[in-house]
Amino acid sequence: MARELGRGEDLFRTLQGRVASRRQGGLIVRNLVFVLGDQLTRSLASLRDIDPARDRILMAEVAQETRYVRHHKQKIALILSAMRAFAAELRAEGLTVDYVRLDDPDNTGSFPGEMLRAARRLRPERIVVTEPGEWRVREALGDGAREGGAPLEFRDDDRFFASRARFARWAEGRKSFRMEFFYREMRRETGLLMQGDAPVGGAWNYDAENRKTPPKGHVLPPPPRFAPDAATREVLDLVAARFADHFGDLEPFGWAVTRADALKALAHFLARNLAHFGDYQDAMLRGEEFLHHAAISPYLNIGLLTPREVCRAAEQAYEQGRAPLNAVEGFIRQILGWREYVRGLYWLRMPGYARSNALRANRPLPDFYWSGETDMLCVAEAVGQTRRHAYAHHIQRLMVTGNFALLAGLDPAEVEEWYLAVYADAFEWVELPNTHGMALFADGGLLASKPYAASGAYIDRMSDYCGRCRYDVKAKSGEGACPFNPLYWNFLIENRDRLAGNPRMAMPYRSLAAMSEARRAEIVADARAALTRLGVRL
Numbered sequence: 001m002a003r004e005l006g007r008g009e010d011l012f013r014t015l016q017g018r019v020a021s022r023r024q025g026g027l028i029v030r031n032l033v034f035v036l037g038d039q040l041t042r043s044l045a046s047l048r049d050i051d052p053a054r055d056r057i058l059m060a061e062v063a064q065e066t067r068y069v070r071h072h073k074q075k076i077a078l079i080l081s082a083m084r085a086f087a088a089e090l091r092a093e094g095l096t097v098d099y100v101r102l103d104d105p106d107n108t109g110s111f112p113g114e115m116l117r118a119a120r121r122l123r124p125e126r127i128v129v130t131e132p133g134e135w136r137v138r139e140a141l142g143d144g145a146r147e148g149g150a151p152l153e154f155r156d157d158d159r160f161f162a163s164r165a166r167f168a169r170w171a172e173g174r175k176s177f178r179m180e181f182f183y184r185e186m187r188r189e190t191g192l193l194m195q196g197d198a199p200v201g202g203a204w205n206y207d208a209e210n211r212k213t214p215p216k217g218h219v220l221p222p223p224p225r226f227a228p229d230a231a232t233r234e235v236l237d238l239v240a241a242r243f244a245d246h247f248g249d250l251e252p253f254g255w256a257v258t259r260a261d262a263l264k265a266l267a268h269f270l271a272r273n274l275a276h277f278g279d280y281q282d283a284m285l286r287g288e289e290f291l292h293h294a295a296i297s298p299y300l301n302i303g304l305l306t307p308r309e310v311c312r313a314a315e316q317a318y319e320q321g322r323a324p325l326n327a328v329e330g331f332i333r334q335i336l337g338w339r340e341y342v343r344g345l346y347w348l349r350m351p352g353y354a355r356s357n358a359l360r361a362n363r364p365l366p367d368f369y370w371s372g373e374t375d376m377l378c379v380a381e382a383v384g385q386t387r388r389h390a391y392a393h394h395i396q397r398l399m400v401t402g403n404f405a406l407l408a409g410l411d412p413a414e415v416e417e418w419y420l421a422v423y424a425d426a427f428e429w430v431e432l433p434n435t436h437g438m439a440l441f442a443d444g445g446l447l448a449s450k451p452y453a454a455s456g457a458y459i460d461r462m463s464d465y466c467g468r469c470r471y472d473v474k475a476k477s478g479e480g481a482c483p484f485n486p487l488y489w490n491f492l493i494e495n496r497d498r499l500a501g502n503p504r505m506a507m508p509y510r511s512l513a514a515m516s517e518a519r520r521a522e523i524v525a526d527a528r529a530a531l532t533r534l535g536v537r538l
């Protein structure tokens with residue numbers, strides 16, 4: 001039977017006392033299954049053995065999760081709307097869901113608070129939770145359980161290909177954790193794109209073929225958009241009223257909030273984009289936010305799609321001749337490789353991982369990260385589309401906003417908070433390693449063998465931005481020079497002690513050494529002037 005907890009009902013329960021609250025259809029509640037907002041998967045470990053007669057499901061919209069960073073409005077709307085739709089689907093199956101809305105006056109505002117409140121009300125034999133994705137939530141639930149209620153059972157989140165224990169086994173004894181080697185093991189283990197023991201096509205990785213820019217006239221399909229239904233409209237109104245001070249535009253809102261629509265988004269990608277995914281994976285075009293990217297990370301991260309079904313579908317597209325190997329391998333590597341790897345690394349190294357600051361970067365995040373108001377066209381494009389869609393693709397995140405933050409020496413904690421807030425797909429387990437490790441090198445090289453630092457020339461090669469920018473990408477110094485140019489060399493100078501010994505940095509440091517002392521001093525002065533003009537406090 002469908003259940004919605006309102007204030008009156010909750011009070012009634014309390015007054016009815018223990019017997020009424022313990023019984024459901026004459027039986028004592030066996031499992032209270034607490035489903036979190038990023039666990040919207042019917043085959044979730046904690047939902048797999050659910051017994052409609054004896055078990056209860058708890059879902060809660062809690063203020064703490066909506067406010068711990070100033071999440072993009074679309075991100076909040078997506079998660080709340082998808083949670084409500086998922087609860088409705090479970091109820092339609094005959095399962096009992098106690099659903100606590102954000103504006104429920106009895107809502108305690110936190111996961112442990114809601115878990116304990118439900119446990120006191122229902123007195124279940126045990127509480128069952130699929131392990132949370134984020135360390136912070138895992139700790140809070142563990143602490144909450146120690147306060148009483150009922151025994152708490154965490155189950156492995158086997159929506160991932162590799163369990164945390166599996167990743168730890170792989171990492172054990174290794175000096176460096178290179179994704180490529182982990183990925184190969186995952187290929188062998190899953191059989192994805194494998195022919196016996198060998199990779200299909202003879203190579204593990206076709207990245208060398210994946211750095212093209214689209215030719216003039218190349219046609220890009222419009223991304224799939226899903227018009228909000230009445231239930232999503234209600235959530236949009238709630239978000240507009242409660243989160244007006246948060247980052248980003250709420251509307252137009254076009255994200256899928258149900259599995260059925262997320263599957264349509266996946267089908268659209270497979271039919272219209274996958275074949276070009278590899279070739280143009282690193283390209284950036286003005287006004288083209290999605291290019292041939294899938295834009296499915298929010299669906300994967302909240303559970304509307306599973307990594308297995310997405311990878312199998314891409315593999316099938318290759319087997320049926322609908323997409324070339326370089327595209328399909330590149331795509332599968334992002335999910336089977338990078339996504340699994342960053343999650344493994346996160347759990348292996350938390351909570352200490354977030355605290356390192358290998359390059360001792362400490363400058364505050366400038367305002368243009370929030371406003372998008374800057375003459376640097378590449379940054380304005382990335383931030384502008386992030387405001388409009390809660391989305392930017394990987395190279396924009398890494399080589400534009402990430403690269404600027406790295407070169408400018410911005411404080412990792414402030415940069416990480418920004419990335420966690422502004423993207424619809426941002427959850428700490430995936431955001432943190434990507435930002436802290438990949439973009440900022442703040443982990444000192446655990447994730448990346450060298451910093452992803454680049455001057456304006458890289459952005460010019462991979463985009464059509466520079467031709468229309470107020471800055472001159474070819475100029476090396478002076479007020480009109482692309483800020484990425486002096487900042488790149490200044491970054492090498494500022495971090496010489498920490499990076500010059502890295503064999504993969506040998507070439508740029510040789511070029512730096514070949515410069516005169518006067519030229520190096522000029523670079524430092526230019527970089528400082530550029531930062532000041534851009535509003536970065538030195």
Ligand SMILES: Cc1cc2nc3c(=O)[nH]c(=O)nc-3n(C[C@H](O)[C@H](O)[C@H](O)COP(=O)(O)OP(=O)(O)OC[C@H]3O[C@@H](n4cnc5c(N)ncnc54)[C@H](O)[C@@H]3O)c2cc1C
Nearest residue numbers: 293294295296297334338339393394397398425426431434
């Ligand atoms: C600084 C920075 C912060 C990031 N923060 C997040 C984040 O909070 N959440 C998030 O899901 N991704 C994050 N990424 C990774 C990546 O940028 C996004 O997954 C990707 O842009 C999502 O868009 P898409 O679905 O169109 O991806 P596509 O390019 O179409 O790739 C397909 C899928 O592969 C997975 N994927 C690709 N690259 C990565 C990666 N590096 N790590 C993990 N999964 C990957 C995603 O699930 C993605 O949906 C970040 C990257 C950087 C550099």
Ligand code: SF4
Nearest residue numbers: 376378456466469482
């Ligand atoms: S010139 Fe520099 S700032 Fe302008 S778009 Fe190119 S890389 Fe960005």
